[in-house]
Amino acid sequence: MPIKGALFDFSGTLFRIEPVRSWLAATLAERGVRVDEAAFERYAAELEAFGALPGGPNPKRMPEELAEGWAHRDENAELHRAVYTGLARQVALPDPGLYDALYDRHLRPDAWRPYPDAAEVLEGLRAAGVRIGIVSNIGWDLRPVFRAHGLDRYVDAYVLSFEHGVQKPDARLFRTACTLLGQNPTDVVMVGDDRRADGGAAALGCEVRFVRHLPVEERPDGLRELGLTEKVA
Structure with a gap:
């Protein structure tokens, strides 16, 4: 028919969505945060493992306190941000402003x-x-x-x-x-x-x-x- x-x-x-490494690199540059190559690779691998990039790979490790939110994350904007920034916060990044900046980066058309x-x-x-x-x-x-x-x-x-x-x-x-x-x-x-x-x-x-x-x-x-x-x- x-x-x-x-x-x-x-x-x-x-x-x-752009790859995790590109997402992280662009956000670090926008924030003016410099890290050495080893640290960058570690951050990228950990962010990917926790599924912190919306539209990227799903989490390989899910914190228990975020599991319920993950199941309903797309039902409202506040929960979506809370879950994904919560996943990113499982990684000890060098600037506390990076967690929201990473989330905001993925909203951009580029x-x-x-x-x-x-x-x-x-x-x-x-x-x-x-x-x-x-x-x-x-x-x-x-x-x-x-x-x-x-x-x-x-x-x-x-x-x-x-x-x-x-x-x-x-x-x-x-x-x-x-x-x-x-x-x-x-x-x-x-x-x-x-x-x-x-x-x-x-x-x-x-x-x-x-x-x-x-x-x-x-x-x-x-x-x-x-x-x-x-x-x-």
Whole structure:
């Protein structure tokens, strides 16, 4: 059946956050903090192990006091910041201002890169009359990222978990998105990288397709390969 609407996840699907080392280096430079190479590598490895970069690797070690917050982190902005700065604080950084500065860094559009084929696929769908929505588990407003990278013009609706107080795979987020697009879920495809979270759209009758969560350089045409524009009405 031809698709009339397309929903996309954000992180790992259309965009990718910068690597941990780049995130840390940029923040240190902005704060004017200098560390030697050994210390830098240690900080980067520890921050990655604790999953302190939103959109980056998940924690390998989860402090007990943050576990509950982690499970609900994308349901409101305050909790999202508290959890991620709490994870960063597990690492003894040389400047106490770095914890909030690291969090603030990941909010900036230049910390994110679109996948190489993102604009092409969105443009193709839009040109074919397909309505496009973004459905993301996130604790902050990602619209400026889309605007800065020129992709906002393709998007008809944003449904962000922190604005609704629920997270994927909760079907309410996908239902809201379909309603905003004015489409029946059975005419909508959901594209994401997380089989559990993004797969929740299937409960409404949406077709679900997955891309691999890989660095930008390693996935030049993962969206294009889905053949979405071949299924338009």
